[in-house]
Amino acid sequence: MSLKGNRSSIAGHAVVFILLMIFWLLLSGYLDFFHVGSGVLCCGIVTLISGDLVFTEEKSLLRSARIFFRFILYIPLLLMEILYANIDVAYRVLHPSMPIDPGILTIETPFEGDVLRTAFANAMTLTPGTITVDVCGGTFTVHALVLAGGEKDLLETRDIQNHLGAIFEEGA
Amino acid sequence: MNDIFLASTIILVITIFLCLYRAIYGPGVENRLIAVNTIGTKTIIILLLIGLLYGRPIFVDISIVYAMINFIATIAIAKYLRRGCVC
Amino acid sequence: MLTILAIICILIGLFFMVVGAVGLLRFPDFYTRAHASGKCDTLGEGMMLVGFILYEGMTLISVKLLLLAIFIFISSPTAVHALVHVAYSRGVAPWKKGDERQ
Numbered sequence: 089m090s091l092k093g094n095r096s097s098i099a100g101h102a103v104v105f106i107l108l109m110i111f112w113l114l115l116s117g118y119l120d121f122f123h124v125g126s127g128v129l130c131c132g133i134v135t136l137i138s139g140d141l142v143f144t145e146e147k148s149l150l151r152s153a154r155i156f157f158r159f160i161l162y163i164p165l166l167l168m169e170i171l172y173a174n175i176d177v178a179y180r181v182l183h184p185s186m187p188i189d190p191g192i193l194t195i196e197t198p199f200e201g202d203v204l205r206t207a208f209a210n211a212m213t214l215t216p217g218t219i220t221v222d223v224c225g226g227t228f229t230v231h232a233l234v235l236a237g238g239e240k241d242l243l244e245t246r247d248i249q250n251h252l253g254a255i256f257e258e259g260a
Numbered sequence: 261m262n263d264i265f266l267a268s269t270i271i272l273v274i275t276i277f278l279c280l281y282r283a284i285y286g287p288g289v290e291n292r293l294i295a296v297n298t299i300g301t302k303t304i305i306i307l308l309l310i311g312l313l314y315g316r317p318i319f320v321d322i323s324i325v326y327a328m329i330n331f332i333a334t335i336a337i338a339k340y341l342r343r344g345c346v347c
Numbered sequence: 348m349l350t351i352l353a354i355i356c357i358l359i360g361l362f363f364m365v366v367g368a369v370g371l372l373r374f375p376d377f378y379t380r381a382h383a384s385g386k387c388d389t390l391g392e393g394m395m396l397v398g399f400i401l402y403e404g405m406t407l408i409s410v411k412l413l414l415l416a417i418f419i420f421i422s423s424p425t426a427v428h429a430l431v432h433v434a435y436s437r438g439v440a441p442w443k444k445g446d447e448r449q
Contacts, residue, residue, distance in 0.1 A: 111414075114407070114410055114411065114414065115321070115324075115411065117407055170386075170389075170390055171390065173386060174363055174386055174387055174390045177366075177370070177382060177383060177386050177387060178362075178363065178366045178387065181366050181369055181370040181373060181374070181383060181387075182366065182369070186373065186374075188374075188379060190376075190378060190379055190441060190442060190443075191441070191443070192441060209424075209428065210421065210424045210425065210428075213385055213386075213424035213427060213428055214385075214386060214389060214390075214420075214424055217382070219378070219381055219382055219385055219427065219428070219431055220428050220431075221378075221428075221431050221432060221435045222432060222435060229435075231378045231381075231382075231431070231441065233379065233382050261350065261354075261402070264354060264357065264358075268357060268361050268395075271361060271365065272361075272364065275364060275365055275367075275368035276368075278368045278369070278371070278372055279368050279371055281372065282371050282372060282380075288377070288439065290377050290430060290433065290434040290437075290439060291377055291380065293430055294371070294377070294380060294381055294384050294427070294430055295371060297384065297426055297427070297430065298367065298368065298371060298384045298388055301388050301392055301419075301423065302364060302368075302388075304392070304415075304419075305364070305392060305395055308395075308396075308399060308412075312399065312402070317408050320408055320411050320412065320415075321411070323415065324411065324414070324415050324418075327415060327418060327419060327422070328418075330426075331422040331423075331425075331426055334426040334429065334430065335425075335426065335429055338426075338429040338430055338432070338433045339429075341433050341437070342432075342433050342436060
């Protein structure tokens with residue numbers, strides 16, 4: 089709720105307001121005075137109350153935009169890995185003897201930022217045979233579908249970790 | 261094309277009944293919750309298919325709202341089970 | 348041409364959603380069921396939405412469907428993670444090979 093006065097905070101609020109306004113215009117589809125006016129009112133109230141939720145970290149807007157575009161370039165690679173992992177799970181579901189051997193592992197990462205940790209946890213839930221159980225600091229507890237012979241999955245996890253660390257400019 | 265939409269809707273309804281077994285007989289509250297979450301995601305697709313079948317674009321908005329409600333309900337129930345209150 | 352591509356995408360998505368439901372029935376404990384639900388349902392929904400976008404073409408509805416797909420790809424793993432985290436903190440024991448199914 090606090091509008092701190094410094095310049096980066098006001099810029100962050102402005103970016104949040106513009107994003108909300110684009111979202112409103114896309115969802116409403118009308119461009120007359122009543123709809124746009126009520127959109128400005130609603131987006132203004134939401135920005136005042138919770139505009140500081142999105143840009144919490146001490147990063148410049150330029151750096152955030154750079155990270156965003158690099159992440160968009162990474163998405164096709166991630167989609168291919170998601171497709172591969174889904175075919176693997178579908179094979180294990182439909183095989184008559186169900187070749188699974190589940191267990192719980194821990195993965196150590198040096199990641200600091202909240203957005204980076206969230207992206208890594210989501211990517212790990214979607215891609216190799218693992219789902220994220222717990223995140224405590226930089227330590228991720230994961231549940232793996234196949235423990236024995238799961239080195240390939242761990243290699244893929246390392247791969248994703250290196251990619252995301254390079255995208256978010258943190259040590260991997 | 262309409263035949264494919266209709267067949268997809270019927271198959272999805274059958275899979276919802278499969279999930280309903282887990283939601284009724286599943287041991288413990290966690291199994292029931294994940295079955296209900298899965299039913300919710302299938303319902304979003306069924307709403308979109310109905311909208312395409314009958315040519316009503318308003319169903320897209322309804323399914324967006326349903327996706328948000330499904331997500332928030334799952335998070336709220338998880339928080340309630342963890343702490344005993346939604347706060 | 349686009350219609351054929353849309354039909355292929357819809358059928359692939361339908362296959363993954365059916366596999367998710369079958370995995371929810373067949374797998375032996377909660378965590379493995381979360382694997383089936385979290386992965387297969389997310390990709391199945393995404394593929395079906397891509398099929399609808401190809402079928403609709405460039406309209407406002409396609410933009411809304413794209414927004415829905417992005418929202419689902421962020422929110423669905425988060426919801427599954429919340430449920431798994433609750434089960435882990437409540438002490439649901441994971442299934443090991445050779446145990447009875449729960």
